[in-house]
Structures are given as structure tokens and as C-alpha cells.
Amino acid sequence: MIFVKMAFLNIVKHPKRSLLITAVVAFAVVVMVLVGGLLDGLRGRFFNSMFQESGHVQVHAEGYRDRFDPLSLDDVIDRPDAALAEFRKDPAAVNVEKILVFGTRAIFKNRRLDIAGYGVDPAGTFFESARHGIVMGSFLPEGKGIALSERSASLLQCGLGDNVSLLVAWSDGTPYYLDFPMTGIFKTDSSDFDDSHVFISHARADELLALGGGTIEIRAALRDPNLAESFVARHKAFFRANGLEAETWREIFGTLVTLLQFFDVFMIFLNFIVLVVAATVITNTILMSVFERVRDFGTLRAVGLKRRHVFGMIMAEGALEGVLGSLFGTALAVPLGLLVQSTGINGGQFVESIHLGSSYPYVLSARVLLLSFFFGALIAAAGSLYAAAVNSRKRLVEMLRYN
Amino acid sequence: MPLIALDNVQKDYALGKTVIHAIRGVTLEVKEGDFLSIVGPSGCGKTTLLNMIGCIDQPTDGRVMFEGKDLKRLSDNAQAEIRLTKIGFIFQSFNLIPVLNIFENIELPLVVARVPRAKRRERVAYLVRTVGLEEFSDHKPDELSGGQRQRVAIARALVNSPDLVIADEPTANLDSATGDAVLSVMERLNREEKVTFIFSTHNPEVMRFAHRIVTLRDGAIASIENTERAS
């Protein structure tokens, strides 16, 4: 096909112009990949940290939800092991653990820190960020000791091996304390989290609070977040018989879920702006390159090409440049995306403030790559379509007189 | 039936509020095999007239009949078809496609007309020889002199064996020796292949190649005369 050949020749013969169009398309693709990956990363991190801190379903003693102080010990699940056994049998459940949350004052020498204590299964999986964030020692080895964050440890000025006292008040008001040797120091990417969590084993927490085998919360992680509602429905009778109540993650994080949706809209808007700017620049460049050659197109029509031939030529050229630009852009975006994915983007206050850690997470997905490639080629094609249509409306004599 | 018949053709250009009457009622017949020259000073309407004959522009009033068909009544595509197969146009400034080489420039109308490859090669090779550019087949237009480029334009105009070839001041951008050579080629093709030629010029020197000279003044025909070459 001589038209495709001419389109190709036009690209090669006008390297500056072609390079400009190709580069703009490539740039647009790179930006779209970065923005899209950021969106995916944020959503991923958001859900992850959400489920980290909450699980998919939380079960408490009846009345817990209406209680004013979330750290009070008034509503205790007295026989958690029956509930654990019941939930672990559920096919949707991946992990079920009991968690004992309590308010405490950590004391070392003459320094003190009011903080939330968490009695957890030492071999469990919830609070993964703390378990994997250990920078010194280990996480409750053999259930012994206490794990503090680096920030809390430096506030108390204590180190591994030091005995930290946890002071609590029983539900009848009796003060009580136990000493815990510091066995682990952790650091997560959320200073919020670090400032508000200390961990001891569930057994020791039970002892400290004198609950006699009870717990505050039973938490379940499911195969899929969307199974939470059906999980709760399945165990409704059990909850009622045992004086329990359950909340799904949707109920726990109601406002944050809305925030996430807002974020989606914002990111789509951002992508849209990138698209519009890129489309404007690309269309202008293509239009310019077509206007430069109006006389040539006129000559082609004068020797017998039909309007649609010339139209097709301009389209072929734009499509070729679009695909080329998208290829370059993708080739550039993949290593760049992988780099950003491995290092993250430093986010500062904003992400920190919505519990997303201190860096923007980034995920490079095939979906984002494909979409960006497609849109890059699409806007080049749309720009060419516009330029070809403008050119096609011109009268032949005018084209031949064009300079 | 004459090849071309102009019937009281008029062409106006609107320039803002003023109207320029570029062609004011031209009536003219051109027979097959004719070698016609349209002469007159710059601005008298030569290009305007040739564009209308060549199916590149339409008259404001009057009719241009080509082989008995009113060009104005044809669809856009039918007009393109006529430009492709029936009329060859040679421009004053050559109008070659810069990205194609000489062979491809001449070949282009054949490709559009879907002539098979082998036939195309044969035809283009013949025309390249006819205009004496064998060594330049794979050169790009910007590597050629003005006279050579104009000969490429002639070859391109002839490639689909049109019934009519129109040349708008084909020698204006050439020195006189080169201009003579170009017109000699046209004259030979007229004699040997019976191609009908219409060319315009404002140079009295080149008129002598024509069989008939139409003198245009202010958009109207001032005189039509036969030369000694008329048979």
C-alpha cells in the first residue's frame, strides 16, 4: 500500500515533527501509567492497612458497640474458645484470633506513656506490619515480654531487656501492674500506629487484667472481603445465643470507604486532565504537521486521489505515530514504574494523615499499562481524525494555493 | 463533439466586500489533438481558467463541458476520477511529492488507479525514458534541477494516458533553453501520441510551439489565432 508507505515516509522524512508527536504520546502514556499505578497502590495499601487493623469481621460482647470508652473492660467475651472453634470451621475464614485490647500506662523508671495495649496470639498474623516491622529482638518470642515501637521505646528511654511495667485498672477500679521484659522493637511506616500500640501475649494480658480466660474481641480474616456480610449472616444464631455482636469492615470503616471512593473519583479526574492536556498538544501538533503539507495533499488530490484517500493517509500517519509513541511510552513506563514500585513515592503529611503510611504506595499492573497504551494510541488517532477532517473540508483550489 | 467546451464561463472571487471578476464570460472549444496556448499578462485569469478546465475549480456561472459532461454536476469522487484518468495537470511550481522518488512520483496516479505492478513498472519506465530521466529514477525531487522536475511533472501528467494535459505556465520557473526543451517534449507527445495540450504562458517566446493562441485580457478572450504549426 503506497498510502501506508507514504505515511511511513512522511514520518521518517520529518523526524522533528514525528519525534515531537511520538514524544508527546509517550509522555502522556508515562504520566497515565504513573497516575494509574498510584491509584492502584493507594487502594491496595488502603485495603491492606484497613484489614490489618480490623480484620474483615470483628466480634465483641453485646453492648461493646454502644460503649463510650473503647478501652473499658466492661464487655468481655467470657468463653472465647467456643466462638473461635465455631468461626474457624467456617469455609470463608482464613484466620480467626482473639485480641485483648486495653488501656494501660507503660512505666519505665520515672517515665510513663499512656497507650493502648494489645494482647495477641504470639504466633498469629494480625498486626502484620508490627510483626514484620521488628528492627530489634523479635516479636513476643515464646509469648514472653513486650514489643514496643521504636518511638515509644525512645520516649521511655528503654532498650531490649529492660523491664517495662504495664499499669492497668481492673473493671472494679483496682489498680494492678506486671513487669514485662522488652523483647522486641518494631517500626511500621505509620507513626500513628507506632504511637498507639504495644503488644504482649494474649495469655499475659489475660493475667494482667484478671479476665479468667475471657477476651475483648474475636477477629476474623476471610478469603475475600466481600464474604464478610454472608459470614455474619451464617453465624447470627450463634451470636444471639452467646451474647455476641459482629461488625463487618464496611461498618467499621464506613467513612473511610467513602473517602476511598472520593479518591477514586479524584484520580480518574486527574487521569482525565492528563488525557485532555495530552490530546490538546497532540492534536495541535498533528494539525500543524498537516497544515504544513496542505499543498502536497492538494497536489495528491489534483492527480486523482479522492478525499477519503488523503483522509486515510493522515489517519495512517497519526495511528502509526500513536502506536509508536505508546510503545515508547510503555517501554519507558515499565522500568520507571518498577523503580517507583520498589521505592515508593515520598508522601509526607497527607497520606500519613489518612493512615496510609509515610509514602505513596505504587503498583504497576498490566491493566494500567494496557489502558495507558490504549489511551495513548487513541488520542493520537483522535487528533489525526480531527486534523484529517479539517483538511478534508478544504477546497482543492485553496489547497493548491496554500503556502 | 469537442473535447472541451466552455460556455460563457464566469468566475468571481470575493475579496472582503469587493468582488473580483477574474473570468468574464469565456466561450471556447478545444478539439482532440489540439495544442493550445493561453497567453496574457500576469493577473489576466490564465490560472483561474485552466483550473476550471482541469476540474480543479468550478465556475461561478456558465458551464465547462468535458467530453460532453458538465463538470460542475459531477460528484466529488467522479471529479477525482476524471482528474485521475482523463486529465493530467502540470503546475507552474512542479508540485512533486518530496518524500517520494522520481519513479514513485510518476507511478502514484497508476497506484491510485489500481494498475497492476508489472504494468506500472513498464509504463513508468517508458515515460522516464521519454522525458530523458533514466538516471534519476531513484532520486528525490530536491536532487533535481527545475527543468528536470518539470519533466517529471510532465511524465506524471501523462502516466494514465489522459485525453487532455493542462500546463499552467510550465516554463515560468525555467531558463529559456530548458523551457524550450520542456515544450519540445510536449510538442513531440502531441504529435506522436495525439495528446491534447493546453498550456498558459506570458512569454511570447514559447507561444510559437502552439497551434492556436488564445489571448486573454482582463478575464475575457481578446483574440484567437492559428499559428503556422496548425495543421
Ligand SMILES: Nc1ncnc2c1ncn2[C@@H]1O[C@H](COP(=O)(O)OP(=O)(O)O)[C@@H](O)[C@H]1O
Ligand atoms: N483566490 C483568489 N481570491 C481572490 N482573487 C483571486 C484569487 N485567485 C485569483 N484572483 C484574482 O483573479 C485574477 C486572475 O488571477 P489568475 O487567474 O491567477 O491570473 P494569471 O494566472 O493570469 O496570473 C487576478 O486579479 C487575481 O488577483
Ligand SMILES: [Mg+2]
Ligand atoms: Mg497564473
